[in-house]
Amino acid sequence: MLSACNRIVPRLGAWLAVLLVITALLPGNTASAQPAPAGLTNTDVTFHNGDVTLHGTVVAPAGGDAKHPGVVLAHGSGPRQRDALRPQAEAFARAGIVALIADKRTEGYTQFHRDFEALADDAIAGVEVLRARPDVDPGRVGVWGFSEGGWISPLAGSRSAHVAFVITVGGSGLPPARVQAWSNGNYLAHAGVSNSLLRPLGVDFTRLLAKAGLFGAADHDPVPPLEHLHQPLLGIFFGHDQSTASQESMAIFRDALTRGGNEHYNLRVIPEANHRMHASADGFTASDEFAPGFFDLMTSWVNGLGHGLPVASADAPPHQDRQSVPLEPSSWYESLWAQLTAFVLILVCFLIYPVSALIRRLRSRRDPVPARAAARTLAATGPVAALGALLFLGYVAINAGQTVGPVVLGRPVVWLVLQLLAVGAAIAFAATVLAWWRGRSTLAGWAKLRLGTLALGGVVFLPWAAYWGLFTV
Secondary structure, three states, X not given: OHHHHHHHHHHHHHHHHHHHHHHHHOOOOOOOOOOOOOOEEEEEEEEEEOOEEEEEEEEXXXXXXXXXXXEEEEOOOOOOOHHHHHHHHHHHHHOOOEEEEEOOOOOOXXXXXXXXXXXXXXXXXXXXXXXXXXXXXXXXXXXXXXXXXXXXXXXXXXXXXXXXXXXXXXXXXXXXXXXXXXXXXXXXHHHOOOHHHHHHHHHHHHHXXXXXXXXXXXXXXXXXXXXXXXXXXXXXXXXXXXXXXXXXXXXXXXXXXXXXXXXXXEEEEEOOEOOOOEEOOOOOOOOOOEOOOHHHHHHHHHHHHHHOOOOOEEOOOOOOOOOOOOOXXXXXHHOHHHHHHHHHHHHHXXXXXXXXXXXXXXXXXXXXXXXXXXHHXXXXXXXXXXXXXXXXHHHHHHOOOOOOOOEEOOEEHHHHHHHHHHHHHHHHHHHHHHHHHHOOOOOOHHHHHHHHHHHHHHHHHHHHHHHOOOOOO
């Protein structure tokens, strides 16, 4: 049986390898497998920015000998594939504008490190791809950027004169970490989280990540690229954008462009729309359809550039319920290393108690410990509350506060449970310290050490938990 398997498995492996090669060569087995809609064409392209190879698809009007404008589309945050922007690319192509969508680079782009200059140069490389096409007017190729791409597209325009125009969609005039903290607060408040918890849940953990260098491009300043941008710019903002502070950003865009001498910008507001360009009455719930007029605004503006440069103008900015605030400088105890040291110390001190008890039991040794129930409670609730708080804060940061689960009494249920555990740990800490103090002269050395270590964990845990809002009413 074994010898038969040894003969069959290699053969199966060889046939599987051949099958995979044939499958890879079949038409349509690419990231752009979607067939082009009627009247449009899809062309896969490979291009380079330095040592990085980029893969994309050009969506273009079918047929004709006309020279079309072109646009390179830049993604929002996170790892993205080209098809995420296919609806926008097809809308451009239907309007006679050749569009390039590409898979976002992974080299130099992670949650912790984001090279906006490299992303801008990727967009510029895409501009050169379109400029070389026979169906594109090389003097009319621009860059479009959504959300995070709203930082990228002006940066690309400021770095290359070959970028003929710039479009930002839901772009921010604020640094990434500041606008993220503002956005977290919006979603948490909408979920019903009380105002007293917006700072520990929505701001402080983002600030910790930013100051520790774990938030990519946290302090990127979008103003200098805008000040050095001389090409026409269309900035599209949304009336119910809960992820970008549109009111503040519009003012920053207008002031920076004006200071730089740019007289060819248009800042427009689509009132009933959310950050993701969809029709919405509040920014939190939305239809599956793009906001009415969104595509027409973009395409008519680009096509209008063929008839002359636009005159600077701006719509009235939308209302903001909350203003963003700069992230405060961190004190020493707010640094990553101080927080991690406190967290590790809490876990070690609390876990020594049950581990030492197990060791003593295995050795058939038992020392009487006063307030045993309180000590056990502290050793159990303390580390669970600390670890749970850290995990939940990380979860809120990862999903930008948009999902926190059910909220009761102004608290996410998970956080409410953690707060109850923290209160239980505080009460158990008081009882443990009292028992340790009363028995300090009669306790055996081993028992005294166990209680003392447990008490030390409580001394560190209480201010740590208070800082992260576990005792916040």
